[in-house]
Amino acid sequence: MKIPDNLVFVLFGASGDLAFRKIIPAIYSLKIHLLLPEKFEIIGVSRSVMSDLDFREKLKKGITSFSGEQNITDELLISFTNHITYLTLDISSPSEYVKLRDKLAETDINSGTGGNYIFYLATPPSLYTIIAGSLSSIGLSDQSVGFRRFIFEKPFGYDLKSCKELNKKLHDLFAEEQIFRIDHYLGKETVQNLLVTRFSNGMFEPLWNRNYINYIEITSAESIGVESRGGYYDKAGALRDMVQNHLLQMVGLTAMEPPSSMNPDAIRNEILKVFQSFQPIVEDEVDKYVIRGQYTASRVRGECLTGYRYEKGVDPNSRTETFVAIKFYINNWRWGGVPFYIRTGKRLPTRVTEIVIHFKPTPHFLFHVNDIDRSANQLIIRIQPDEGILLKFGMKEPGAGFNVKNVSMDFHYSELANIRLPEAYERLLNDVMVGDSTLYSRDDTVETAWKFLEPIQNGWSNNPAIKVFGYPCGTWGPETANDLIEGKDLTWRYPCKNLADDGLYCEL
Numbered sequence: 001m002k003i004p005d006n007l008v009f010v011l012f013g014a015s016g017d018l019a020f021r022k023i024i025p026a027i028y029s030l031k032i033h034l035l036l037p038e039k040f041e042i043i044g045v046s047r048s049v050m051s052d053l054d055f056r057e058k059l060k061k062g063i064t065s066f067s068g069e070q071n072i073t074d075e076l077l078i079s080f081t082n083h084i085t086y087l088t089l090d091i092s093s094p095s096e097y098v099k100l101r102d103k104l105a106e107t108d109i110n111s112g113t114g115g116n117y118i119f120y121l122a123t124p125p126s127l128y129t130i131i132a133g134s135l136s137s138i139g140l141s142d143q144s145v146g147f148r149r150f151i152f153e154k155p156f157g158y159d160l161k162s163c164k165e166l167n168k169k170l171h172d173l174f175a176e177e178q179i180f181r182i183d184h185y186l187g188k189e190t191v192q193n194l195l196v197t198r199f200s201n202g203m204f205e206p207l208w209n210r211n212y213i214n215y216i217e218i219t220s221a222e223s224i225g226v227e228s229r230g231g232y233y234d235k236a237g238a239l240r241d242m243v244q245n246h247l248l249q250m251v252g253l254t255a256m257e258p259p260s261s262m263n264p265d266a267i268r269n270e271i272l273k274v275f276q277s278f279q280p281i282v283e284d285e286v287d288k289y290v291i292r293g294q295y296t297a298s299r300v301r302g303e304c305l306t307g308y309r310y311e312k313g314v315d316p317n318s319r320t321e322t323f324v325a326i327k328f329y330i331n332n333w334r335w336g337g338v339p340f341y342i343r344t345g346k347r348l349p350t351r352v353t354e355i356v357i358h359f360k361p362t363p364h365f366l367f368h369v370n371d372i373d374r375s376a377n378q379l380i381i382r383i384q385p386d387e388g389i390l391l392k393f394g395m396k397e398p399g400a401g402f403n404v405k406n407v408s409m410d411f412h413y414s415e416l417a418n419i420r421l422p423e424a425y426e427r428l429l430n431d432v433m434v435g436d437s438t439l440y441s442r443d444d445t446v447e448t449a450w451k452f453l454e455p456i457q458n459g460w461s462n463n464p465a466i467k468v469f470g471y472p473c474g475t476w477g478p479e480t481a482n483d484l485i486e487g488k489d490l491t492w493r494y495p496c497k498n499l500a501d502d503g504l505y506c507e508l
Contacts (some may be wrong), residue, residue: 001422004433006113007147008104012091012131013122014044014055018153022184023122024059024084025067026425031080032069033420037111042084043103047091051375055086068423083111091127094134101138113326115146118432122153136173143178149432153491154245155236156441158478160450167443176443180432185220185246185353186439187424189413190387194253194355195267197381197389205378207359209334214360215485217341217492218250220383221348224465225305226322227472231311237320238292239453242344244376248275248449249441250383251340255330264438268445275448279329286459287466289431290483291322295347298472298500305342305347305473319460319468322346325492326456327480339486347473349499353383356493377492387421388412474500 157163323345
């Protein structure tokens with residue numbers, strides 16, 4: 001991670017939860033680890049009326065609770081937050097943005113930040129074009145004096161049409177190199193290490209193809225429900241919220257060809273090629289390749305958990321998916337015929353994100369199988385919560401005979417002595433500060449991902465006969481999701497057991 005040039009960081013939606021829990025604590029960590037420039041200022045922008053002092057006091061609580069740093073002192077907090085100011089601004093009113101331009105000019109004069117600005121839009125996507133157009137109209141996208149970079153949170157569009165419209169509007173205002181579409185999963189150390197695991201080890205890359213891999217599954221599970229986000233989530237759902245960005249980006253990194261270099265565009269070109277090779281899912285066959293579910297009331301560890309339709313802000317007749325599993329293929333020479341399976345869901349038994357490479361069984365199995373089946377050779381790349389890599393293979397049990405037992409070679413990043421694992425937002429914010437777009441999504445990649453998902457969205461909208469399966473909180477989703485997995489007796493990998501004591505099933 002590099003030290004960037006002097007700059008001002010402008011945070012829209014500064015009074016919101018994302019700023020409080022993630023963005024400001026991540027910037028504080030960059031400060032503590034000497035990864036901010038000598039002259040660095042933060043301007044928080046939001047509709048809420050707040051003084052600089054009140055805003056700083058609020059952020060101190062967020063830093064203390066969520067930065068993960070040790071030995072946080074009042075002195076360090078004051079030193080950091082003294083570089084933070086707050087601007088009350090009606091974000092939806094273009095005439096208001098003159099206040100921000102004047103404040104930036106004043107900050108440059110007083111702090112010597114050199115006209116370098118980063119604008120982070122931690123706001124609802126409906127405000128993206130309003131904010132971007134207002135900034136551009138008063139010259140704040142002009143890079144003749146200093147750089148101007150714009151960070152956009154997910155979801156980037158709601159479907160293919162809205163994504164293309166948003167890209168077009170932003171390209172009318174900014175160059176593509178100024179646009180940073182953030183996906184915090186790509187900031188995780190293990191996701192980045194996937195490239196190193198594949199392309200720096202002679203033992204992995206020769207096996208990374210259809211000749212030796214049986215299938216690949218990627219899981220992103222959450223044990224929590226929608227909490228206070230029911231109103232947002234009921235309009236989004238798991239497909240928009242998780243699959244279009246997080247899961248497909250992990251598919252791209254897992255399946256991509258070796259890039260010609262570590263240049264950002266070289267890597268993103270290879271991810272784009274993967275997306276362009278996705279075998280289309282025909283709208284009439286959506287129910288054959290896609291399972292969607294919705295969590296229902298259940299008792300987990302003695303606690304009664306509410307079903308999705310009874311969450312605050314959710315339509316009582318909602319058909320929004322809180323679980324989705326998809327089977328698909330990548331039509332190229334490396335992966336032809338290899339099934340890829342991805343799933344994500346809320347109110348599952350645990351919080352875990354992992355990539356599982358299932359290798360093909362030996363062609364002639366000689367030994368008695370004890371606790372594994374013939375497809376048990378697995379490489380498991382754990383993204384969260386305990387980042388690391390696990391390799392599963394068969395070994396002889398001690399004693400007479402040739403009984404085979406499953407064993408694991410397990411590496412945890414946390415076991416590295418004197419090595420600090422930065423949070424995802426730290427890495428990604430440092431990258432945008434130094435102008436490295438490697439871990440940010442490009443316009444054509446985002447559009448191609450939406451194009452792949454469009455038939456699924458259309459199928460769900462146009463065919464009410466496609467079922468929404470209920471699953472009790474604390475279970476691994478609808479049991480019918482196992483039917484997607486090809487092969488006798490094969491199922492998804494379950495990192496832990498179901499936790500539901502009993503299901504209080506709700507009819508869907």
